[in-house]
Amino acid sequence: MKRYRENIPEHIRFVLSVYTFSLLFFFIFRFLLFLTQYEQVYTITENRNSLILSAFLMGLRFDLVVTGYLMMVPVIVLSISKFINLKYHFIAKVVSIIIAIEFFFAFLICAADIPFYAQFLSRFNVSAFNWLDSPLFMFEMVFQEVKYWIFFLPFIILILIFWKILFKFYRKFIITSLAIEKQTLVKLCREILLSLILLLLMFVGIRGRLNQKSPIHTGTAFFSQYTFLNQLGLNPVFTLFESWINVNKHEDKLLSLVSPNEALRTIINTFSDKPNLPNISPIARQILYDHPLKANVVLIIMESMTADNMEHFGNKQPLTPFLDSLANHSIMFSNVYTAGIHTCNGLFSTLYSYPALLRKHPLNVYPIPTYSGLPNVLQANNYQTVYVTTHDEQFDNMGGFFLNNGFNSIVSQKDFPSDLVKSTLGVPDHTMFDLLMPRLDSMYNTRRPFFACFLTASNHGPYIIPDNIDFIPHSSNKLDMAVEYADWSLQHFINSASKKPWFGNTLFVFIADHGASKENNFVMPLSYHHSPFIIYAPVLFPDPTSIPSQGSQMDVFPTVMGLLKQTYINNTFGIDLLNQKRKYVMISADDKIGCLDDKYLYVYYMNNGEYLYNYKGVDIVNHIDLYRSKADSMKHFVFSTINSAWWLIQTQKTKVNK
Numbered sequence: 001m002k003r004y005r006e007n008i009p010e011h012i013r014f015v016l017s018v019y020t021f022s023l024l025f026f027f028i029f030r031f032l033l034f035l036t037q038y039e040q041v042y043t044i045t046e047n048r049n050s051l052i053l054s055a056f057l058m059g060l061r062f063d064l065v066v067t068g069y070l071m072m073v074p075v076i077v078l079s080i081s082k083f084i085n086l087k088y089h090f091i092a093k094v095v096s097i098i099i100a101i102e103f104f105f106a107f108l109i110c111a112a113d114i115p116f117y118a119q120f121l122s123r124f125n126v127s128a129f130n131w132l133d134s135p136l137f138m139f140e141m142v143f144q145e146v147k148y149w150i151f152f153l154p155f156i157i158l159i160l161i162f163w164k165i166l167f168k169f170y171r172k173f174i175i176t177s178l179a180i181e182k183q184t185l186v187k188l189c190r191e192i193l194l195s196l197i198l199l200l201l202m203f204v205g206i207r208g209r210l211n212q213k214s215p216i217h218t219g220t221a222f223f224s225q226y227t228f229l230n231q232l233g234l235n236p237v238f239t240l241f242e243s244w245i246n247v248n249k250h251e252d253k254l255l256s257l258v259s260p261n262e263a264l265r266t267i268i269n270t271f272s273d274k275p276n277l278p279n280i281s282p283i284a285r286q287i288l289y290d291h292p293l294k295a296n297v298v299l300i301i302m303e304s305m306t307a308d309n310m311e312h313f314g315n316k317q318p319l320t321p322f323l324d325s326l327a328n329h330s331i332m333f334s335n336v337y338t339a340g341i342h343t344c345n346g347l348f349s350t351l352y353s354y355p356a357l358l359r360k361h362p363l364n365v366y367p368i369p370t371y372s373g374l375p376n377v378l379q380a381n382n383y384q385t386v387y388v389t390t391h392d393e394q395f396d397n398m399g400g401f402f403l404n405n406g407f408n409s410i411v412s413q414k415d416f417p418s419d420l421v422k423s424t425l426g427v428p429d430h431t432m433f434d435l436l437m438p439r440l441d442s443m444y445n446t447r448r449p450f451f452a453c454f455l456t457a458s459n460h461g462p463y464i465i466p467d468n469i470d471f472i473p474h475s476s477n478k479l480d481m482a483v484e485y486a487d488w489s490l491q492h493f494i495n496s497a498s499k500k501p502w503f504g505n506t507l508f509v510f511i512a513d514h515g516a517s518k519e520n521n522f523v524m525p526l527s528y529h530h531s532p533f534i535i536y537a538p539v540l541f542p543d544p545t546s547i548p549s550q551g552s553q554m555d556v557f558p559t560v561m562g563l564l565k566q567t568y569i570n571n572t573f574g575i576d577l578l579n580q581k582r583k584y585v586m587i588s589a590d591d592k593i594g595c596l597d598d599k600y601l602y603v604y605y606m607n608n609g610e611y612l613y614n615y616k617g618v619d620i621v622n623h624i625d626l627y628r629s630k631a632d633s634m635k636h637f638v639f640s641t642i643n644s645a646w647w648l649i650q651t652q653k654t655k656v657n658k
Contacts, residue, residue, distance in 0.1 A: 009191040011078040011092070012198055014173040019067055021165055022103060025158055026063040026235060029110035030056065032154055033232065036114055040228040040520055043620075051229055058221050058233030061208050065216055066237045068206035070102045075202065079195040089174055096170040100163055106237050107162070111155035113236035120341060120589075121227075121517045121525050124236035125243035127342075127359055127590040218242055219608035225620050227520050242607070243591060258636065263643035266636060267573065272580045281571050281653035283644070287558070289565040295540060296444070296506040297378065297560060298497075299453045301350055302486065303343070303460045306515030307334075307530040309483050318474065319483045322491035326510070326534050328544060331563075333533035333577060335550040337596060338514045341528050341589045343455070344396045346513025346553065351375055351453065352405070353554040353572030354654070355641050356588035363401040370655040372571040374557045375406025375451065377656070381566055384408060384443045384450040388436055390416075390457040391426035407453075411436065422464045425457040429489035430469065432456070437496055444502040455513070459486040494536070504539035507563060511556060521620050522613050523603045524594045529587045535563065550598060551577045552585045569656045573641065584637045593642070595634035600627070602634035610635070 113124040208216025221233040277284035339349035340356030348362040352373035393399035393412035413426040443450035473481040518527035562576035587594040601615040
């Protein structure tokens with residue numbers, strides 16, 4: 001055995017040793033992800049162990065791809081430098097340092113992938129860099145949350161161990177190469193042949209499959225009906241770079257699948273109130289009312305408040321007693337879904353009734369478009385308008401975008417006493433509400449109606465639970481405590497507002513910016529989109545009403561305007577849920593587009609296929625082939641929505657000409 005081993009060139013032995021240990025380290029990170037999400041394994045009812053093994057074997061294939069890419073250039077450089085004897089030992093040292101740097105970043109991505117998956121139920125991808133314009137904010141938000149530190153401890157330990165092993169291999173490599181006897185022609189030919197065989201095997205590993213039509217891609221990992229196991233087999237370095245390569249190419253392809261004219265016709269046919277203002281845009285329609293109600297509007301966009309938190313929707317824990325109480329004393333929409341999975345999507349779609357456009361950041365664009373929507377329409381109707389956030393208004397370009405789109409003023413962290421700021425997310429929710437109460441009183445005293453939009457933040461890491469207040473949590477889990485505190489803060493605000501003279505003439509509107517990762521039954525977890533939508537106005541609309549028909553976050557604007565009975569121009573994708581019904585609801589999650597009707601969920605997953613689930617029956621089987629015509633109808637709707645929205649933005653037909 002030793003003799004055969006000595007016949008293998010020292011640079012090939014070095015590469016194979018590094019290759020083998022890198023695969024082991026990738027396995028460790030995958031196993032850590034598996035442990036952190038182990039509760040999802042209990043959803044597997046048949047062949048559990050066999051499927052888990054298949055996921056890890058699939059993971060090995062993707063690890064071979066990533067390791068092959070990282071090691072290909074070092075192998076070529078070492079081979080060439082050896083055969084031409086070009087500063088061989090110096091080049092070997094440089095190559096070792098390069099390998100150390102490469103795997104530092106590869107393992108860093110693997111470490112970041114674990115909390116990323118916990119947050120978004122998706123492997124690490126290019127959407128993680130949507131906030132590069134606010135790096136300090138994001139850094140503070142991550143490192144002020146203690147639980148995130150835990151995921152980087154394995155990285156620090158493993159990278160130090162990897163480096164130690166790597167340079168041990170390097171020293172052995174150098175010692176072996178110094179002891180090599182004089183090169184002969186036969187030996188040189190053998191080494192060249194073995195190097196070529198190694199490169200060929202690495203190339204096969206990089207392709208990931210032998211089929212000549214297509215190399216491995218993320219869709220290859222989807223071998224079962226269980227979403228977690230499918231994603232477990234992926235390597236986050238692979239998903240990051242594939243998403244980066246496809247980010248623009250694939251989205252442009254999607255936009256070309258339906259022509260703008262056909263897309264607009266499809267969308268127009270979904271409106272009950274047919275467009276009648278073509279000089280403004282193809283979807284603009286005048287909504288006429290008599291006897292307008294000049295009531296105040298307080299819109300509270302609740303951070304991460306998935307409907308799954310509420311007992312009203314089946315949660316067995318009493319996390320949201322106040323919201324559950326409101327559900328029984330308000331206009332309650334029980335089947336409403338957020339447009340996207342990021343706060344910027346939630347703000348954009350709630351306020352301006354436009355869909356989430358895949359990975360495009362709707363607030364961080366230049367030049368800033370002007371939209372119709374709640375702020376601009378109410379401002380045009382002589383409302384005072386203010387947007388309030390607990391943290392820095394420059395994050396997500398909120399300040400610049402909103403001042404250009406209907407808000408008279410922005411209140412943010414800079415306006416609050418610094419001693420009340422608890423984290424990078426600014427002041428706690430109840431503090432924000434308390435500090436803004438005099439502002440609402442002042443606007444009321446002008447005898448003009450006001451529109452105030454609040455964005456809460458305490459139900460987001462870093463989770464800060466304030467002390468020295470009346471709040472007493474019932475949960476021991478910090479995430480559940482944050483939900484309880486967020487709910488308590490809402491009750492605290494309404495209790496304070498109920499003592500004000502403007503309370504009786506105010507609509508209080510509650511909706512989430514997006515949901516949270518409560519379940520992972522489908523490729524697109526619906527817990528990340530299902531949101532409470534509550535309109536509370538006990539004096540103006542004292543009779544509780546439950547609306548079971550499905551709706552979208554985009555419908556907040558026209559639904560509120562319908563209650564206010566104020567004539568306006570609706571140049572958006574929203575409808576009045578009290579007077580109209582939707583056939584389909586579109587949702588989006590970066591590289592996934594979804595469509596819901598009252599029974600089915602259709603998902604288009606970029607490069608990873610199409611899915612059709614009976615979500616009402618919690619059926620995780622993909623019925624795409626069985627109900628192809630249903631899927632095609634839903635697919636046409638979502639592509640038409642995206643295409644129409646993008647065309648209207650590009651042609652500057654999003655606003656209402658005054």
